[in-house]
Amino acid sequence: MSALSTAAATLRRPRRAAGAPGVATVYRWELFKLGFQKRTYLGLGASIATPIIFTAFASFGPGHHDDFAFADYLNRSGLAFPLVLLLFGAIWLFPLIVALVAGDIVSSEDHNGTLKTIFTRSLERHQIFAGKTLVALTYAVVAIFVEGTTAVIAGIVRSGFHSLQSLSGTIVSAPKALELVYFALLIYLIPIVTIVCIGILLSSLTRNSAAAIVGTLMISLLFQLIGIIPGLQDSVPYLLSTQYQAWQGLLRTPIDWQPIIRAVWVCAMYGVPAIFTAFVLFLRRDVAGG
Numbered sequence: 001m002s003a004l005s006t007a008a009a010t011l012r013r014p015r016r017a018a019g020a021p022g023v024a025t026v027y028r029w030e031l032f033k034l035g036f037q038k039r040t041y042l043g044l045g046a047s048i049a050t051p052i053i054f055t056a057f058a059s060f061g062p063g064h065h066d067d068f069a070f071a072d073y074l075n076r077s078g079l080a081f082p083l084v085l086l087l088f089g090a091i092w093l094f095p096l097i098v099a100l101v102a103g104d105i106v107s108s109e110d111h112n113g114t115l116k117t118i119f120t121r122s123l124e125r126h127q128i129f130a131g132k133t134l135v136a137l138t139y140a141v142v143a144i145f146v147e148g149t150t151a152v153i154a155g156i157v158r159s160g161f162h163s164l165q166s167l168s169g170t171i172v173s174a175p176k177a178l179e180l181v182y183f184a185l186l187i188y189l190i191p192i193v194t195i196v197c198i199g200i201l202l203s204s205l206t207r208n209s210a211a212a213i214v215g216t217l218m219i220s221l222l223f224q225l226i227g228i229i230p231g232l233q234d235s236v237p238y239l240l241s242t243q244y245q246a247w248q249g250l251l252r253t254p255i256d257w258q259p260i261i262r263a264v265w266v267c268a269m270y271g272v273p274a275i276f277t278a279f280v281l282f283l284r285r286d287v288a289g290g
Contacts, residue, residue: 021123026131030105034135039104043097047143050093051151055081055158069167069248077162078155079177082148083251086188089147090244094188095195095220096213097143102136102199103212106282110207115285129282133275136196144192148185152178168253184247190263191243194271195220201278204285237262240270 034040058074069087073080109115118128164177172180198219202212223241226232236242246263249256 021127023127023130023134026123026128027134030131030135031138034101034139037104037108039100040139043100043139043143044146046093046097047147048150050089051081051085051147051154054085055151055154069251070164073164075159077164077174077177078157078159079152079161079164079174079181080159081155082151082181083184085147085151086184086244086247090191090241091224092217092221094144094147094192096217098136098140098192098195099199099213099216099220101139102196103203103214103216104209105132105136105200106203106278107207107209107212111209125283125285126279129279133196133200136200137193140192140196141189144185144189145182148181152181166253167248167251170253180250183250187247187250187260187263188244190246190260190267191240194240194243194267194274197271197275197278201274201281204278204281238266238269240267243267 070080070083074084106115109118161174161178163174164172166172195216199212199216202215203209206212206215220241223239227236227239227241243259243263243266246259249259
């Protein structure tokens with residue numbers, strides 16, 4: 001019996017003492033299933049490999065990196081590396097890593113023929129959806145922090161644990177800079193959660209993992225494209241792609257909360273309708289049709 005079939009069978013198995021299975025049961029078994037999927041390790045592998053490759057092969061010659069934030073500090077402080085990766089990872093890397101699971105979380109059940117079985121057993125549909133959503137979010141959080149931690153370690157090995165200059169020009173001590181790096185990762189999760197919502201929507205809508213994953217990535221890239229089209233500059237503050245830069249407010253003195261606050265409501269503007277629509281589609285799913 002495959003891991004997916006085992007998980008499905010366990011979900012529908014009555015619990016002896018704790019009552020009917022609920023969201024926690026779905027969450028545990030979705031995590032179990034995730035551990036047997038190659039795409040899980042593909043995404044986490046990319047989260048680990050990318051910082052290492054960047055650290056190993058980036059050129060640190062003077063005067064060659066003055067066109068993006070923290071460029072001059074790549075050879076002065078290892079704490080600049082995770083911040084630089086946050087700048088460039090939003091283009092395709094992080095959306096792709098997140099989409100690998102979010103775009104597959106529902107549609108894979110169609111492929112494996114297990115969704116109909118789960119629907120007709122003791123679990124409520126909203127419990128199944130909540131458990132799957134929580135797992136997709138958990139994976140996104142883990143992937144981002146794995147990438148950030150790997151970048152911190154690789155950067156420190158390469159350039160040392162030294163102070164960092166903020167975007168306002170003030171010098172931040174190394175311990176404080178490390179703290180800001182992890183707070184930046186938390187802020188970065190705001191648009192990442194929105195990508196998860198879009199991925200789950202496409203996974204529920206298309207019933208095809210490849211289509212959902214590629215579609216999620218294409219939507220993310222579309223926001224990037226809109227931001228560079230002449231005549232559409234007024235829309236830039238309200239694009240999902242712009243919210244990936246909200247963490248930069250933390251690296252100013254004093255902290256600029258305006259882009260962070262804007263990121264919360266702009267991402268909610270995209271994410272809430274997406275996850276609500278996915279939820280409705282999931283509840284109304286035709287069991288007889290699969």
